[in-house]
Structure formats: structure tokens, C-alpha cells
Amino acid sequence: MSGKKVTSSDVAKRAGVSQATVSMVLNKKYNVSFSKDVIRKVEEAAQELGYELPKRKKRREERRQNLLVVISPNLTNPYYVMLLQGIESRAAEQGFGIFVCNTQRDLKLEERYLKMISSLNPQGIIYMCNPSQCFMEQVEDLSKRIPVVVINNQNEKLSVDAVELDNSKLGRLMARHLLELGHRKVGYIAPPLTVRQKQRSKRVEGFLKEFQSAGLKENVVIKAADEQIDKDVPGIDSEYRIGYDLTKELLKEHPELTAIVGLNDMIAFGIMDALYDEKYRVPGDMSVMGCDNTLFAKVKEVSLTTIEHFVIYKGMDACDIIMKKMNSRIKKYTEIEPVSIYHVEYEPKLVVRGTTSYPRSEKRKINKKRKNIINKEKDV
Template structure:
């Protein structure tokens, strides 16, 4: 008998080649049911499937189960070093369950809803969003449409959707406490965009940490994005409007690098003239001059947890829209130093 072409291979062909029942092949090739099959039978079935070039018919499976075993992920800036490890975590969870991941870079938030509608038309089983703004109408749209969704690196202040975040307020407290502990008193803040939950929470964290220490906020400038260019503009604005601070807490690492740029252009040294802290511990910030003191986040775990929560939603195991908060840690490098006098 001739070997069927890969396009025409069915699970019946695999079953015949492996010498087992069709239902055994179906279980063996299903990530959720393969645990019911012995290791020896799994090996025989997988070898037969590979030899024949079998490819699952996703469309037929979707008609049977109502699921496509795909999820969508929306990120605001794929070039930002924060998001690749988050995506790695999502991919790890999805791969273990036999799911495929569609990733979309949403450069303009106005495009978010059309992108989600396109994903819904493609019958994705759920979405992970790293793009939500404060009071985002997209969240209500998702709920009304019945789409399973989880936020990552963004909190839903109204509790409409599950979310996985790092503790932004604690992160800023760690940075402020470090600076105060090394003798700094005039501490400023380059805040993140205030239409994004992380920008609001980090700003509140800096303000509360300073109040707890009995210190005023020396100065503040708001960035219009989490970018190096925005950090440089905000640093220039801060220096133009206020007396020079002793230290600046930056809302993220790219903003901190922009602050470096502006200070260097003005002939000011980090940390001798102004100490700088960042947030995220993105790759290579330990190699800039000077290496950046920053807050390290468990980005891969953020992604993995978000995907796990989404699959709980898809499989009907989630009881409520809960928020998981992961703990950050301070990484002290050479952009901060003890202040004397």
C-alpha cells in the first residue's frame, strides 16, 4: 500500500501504521489527554505520525470542540525589552497545553478594538492584553462580547478582568528607601504616562514612600511615553523648572537612559551630581555607563501566570476576576551613590 501524502494523512492512517485503535491516536495526539496513554504507546504513535507526516486538522477540531486552541496577545511596543520575556512566559504555558499564540504589536491604541475584532473573527479562544489604559472601554467590549481575557503588566482598577502585575507601589518604595538610606533628601520623579495604570501606581508609590519618610517630592515631570526620548524631554523639563535634585526616580529603564542623555548633554555626572534609578532591569542596563540601579521584575513569570489564568478562564475553572501581584526586587548598581554633606 502506498504511503498517503502528508496533506491526506488522517488519524486512521496513523492508527493503522501504529497498530492501535483510532481513539488511542486521538488521545495520544491531544495534549490534554495524552496522560491517559502509556509512554510506550505514545512513542509508537508519535513515530508513526512523524513518519507519515501527519498534521492535525485544526479546522475540523475547532468544529468538533468549539475551540481553535489559539490565543491572541496584544503588546504596546514589541521593541521594548520588557515584553519578550513576558511573551516567553505566555508561549511556555501555551505550548505545554498545545495552544498556538498570535502576537500583535499595537502601535496605536485606537487600533486595539479592530485588532481584537479580527482575532475574534479568527475564533481565538482568548486574549492576553498588555495594552490596557485607565478606564479602557476595550475591557467592557471584551466582556460584552464574551471573549475570555486577562491583563498582564496592567491592572484593571475596576476589577472587570483578571490581571497579573508587579507591585508598582512597592517597587517605588524600594527605590526611594534606597536613596534616602544613602543620604539623599531632594528626590524627584520622572513619572510614566498617567493614562496607563503603571504610570499612576508608580507615581503614587514614590509620593507615599516620601511621605512615609517625612520628605516632600522635590520635583516631578511626566513622560508622554515609556521611551528614551520621553525621558530626555522630561528630564530637561524638570531641570528647567526646578532646582537641581539630588536624585531622580525614573518610571522605567528607558526613561532613565533618556535622563542620562540629558544630564550628559548638560555636563552633569551620574551619580556624582545626580543619582538615578530605573524600573524593569531590562537587558544590558548593567552595561551602560554607569550601570543602572533599578527594580527587577519577574517578567517571564508575569507572562506565564497570565496565560495560566487565561486557560483557567477558557476551561471554566476561574471563579472570579482576581489580580495576582508579584514582588519586585531592588538591584543596586553604580548609578546611585552615598551622598555626603
């Protein structure tokens, strides 16, 4: 049979059996009982003829290799870029690539990406925010077949793995810092505070609770952007513009404020530029504070007081959780598949830089006390 490719049909003729029997025997599929004699005949015939089994197409499960799907609400805020950096660095260490789905906070886009996941067949999924409520059940179903990690607001009840963030704690830290400096009338600028974006509201609530404890809740002016902003495709400067435009409004409506807080650093940068254009000195005339400790907050000319909550580490942890879940499925020591829910949380830290200080009235009191001390020392 030289020059002609040997087929399973040739082996079947030589062994005196059916082609189906050849296929089942050589593929070791003994779901049908074969005698030792039949198995021997088939194997000997295949060997004599030099027959080789055709390479099987890999099953979908076997093709699920080295890919993580990352779902992001936007990539215009450095916070999400930092998360992505953490995920990508850890994924690269483990030999994985990532496929980024930018939903732009659009429900239709989020739904489309969720439908694409089965065709991508990844090893795991990382949500860089809370899934939209209408897709929560779908995400939880996905987590039963494939590791899913959500980097979420701690107050959301999810039955999936999560790297958590207590947004109310961030708000309380911000408020406490300003109260300790003596600020009693402050503004808070935020993106739209909608039901879908609970994490924003939690940060604002935490801030308000701290002022409420000091009996000053009524002295906090909350200025949130219009809901339409979340419905538009976000521009590279969307959150910066929120900070800039709403600060201009606040200054006209509440000239008595001594500090303005941005829900995140990007909003705080807009606040600072609006104050600069209105000839306010920061922190001399107005203190400014952000949250996330993004790269630009550290620039000396900016020197923004902010909150560090270890964003890059969160991205790395999300990746690590997926790797742990994968390993627990591969390296079984029991016939029962383990079910575990990982929850990781970092303690946020206040980072004091050059944009917050005592309000003018407090500075006068402090200077007066200093003068009195100096005069007393002179008298002595």
C-alpha cells in the same frame, strides 16, 4: 454501482426511506423517533452499498485550536518584549501559537483588534496592560465565552483573571532607597500621566507618598511628558527621548537635585545619557534609578539601579491561567461549569547597582565621620 460514488440518495432508495431519514440515522441524530426496523434498514443499506458519510466541516468551536491572542500597547519598551517572551515560551511548551496585536495605545486600533477576535477564534486572550476603559465591558463579556487574562495594575477592579502589579508599591520602593541614601531633593521623569494610563500615575503616587511620610513631598519635582506623545505612533526610542529631553529641562530648572528617577528603565537610560552629555558623573554628581530590570540595565557599563518585578514570570503565569481555565471546561466532574477568578501577584525587589549612591553633602558627612574615627583610633 461500480465506478460511481454512492450517495445518501442511493441508500434512501435501497432502504425505502427518505434522504433526510438516512442523514439523521447515520449521523445518530435521533431527535426524531425512528423505529428499530428503520434504523436497521438504513444501516444495512449503507453497508451493502459501501456508503461512507462525507467528512463534516469542523464547527467553529472545533476549529478553536492552539492560538492565543496577545494585546500589547507597544513593543518598543523591553518590558513588553519580556512579557511576550514569557507568554511565548509557555505557549510553545503547550503546543500553542500566539497572535500579537500591537495597539500602539490607539483606541481605534484596539477596537479593530477586538472585533477581529471572533474571526481568529482563539483559545484565550492575554492583555499585556489594562484594557482601555471604554472597552472594559466588551472585554468582560468576552471573558464569559473564552479565557481572558489581564496583566494589570492591582488598583483596577476587573472581574476577569489577572496577573497583578501594585505600581504604588514599586514607587514606594524606589523612594525608600533614595531616602535611605540621604537624597532630599529629587526629580521624577514620566511619560504622559493621563487618565487612560493609571498605572503610571500609581507609580508616581507611591513615590510621592514615601517622601510625604518623610515630610519632603515638596522636594520632589515631577516632570511628565506632554500628552501628545501618547497620541503619536511610538518610535523605537520614544521613552528614551522622554528621559533625555526632560532631564535637560530639569537640570536647567532645578540644579539643586541630587537624584533623578525614571518611571521605567528606558527613561532612565535617556536620563543617564543626558547627564553624560552635560558632564555629570553618575552617581558622583547625580544618582539615577529606573524600574523593570530590563536586560540592558544589567550591562556592566550601565549598571542601573532598578526594581525587579519578575516580568517574564508574569507572562508565563498569564499563559498558565488560560490553560487551567481550558482544562476546567474540558474535564468536568459536575454538570455545572466552574467559574473562577485567578489573581497572581509578585513581590517587587530592589536591585542596587552602580547608578545610585549618597548625595555629595552626605558623602562629605560620611567622610568626615570616618576621619574622626581614624583620628580617635590613632590617639588611642
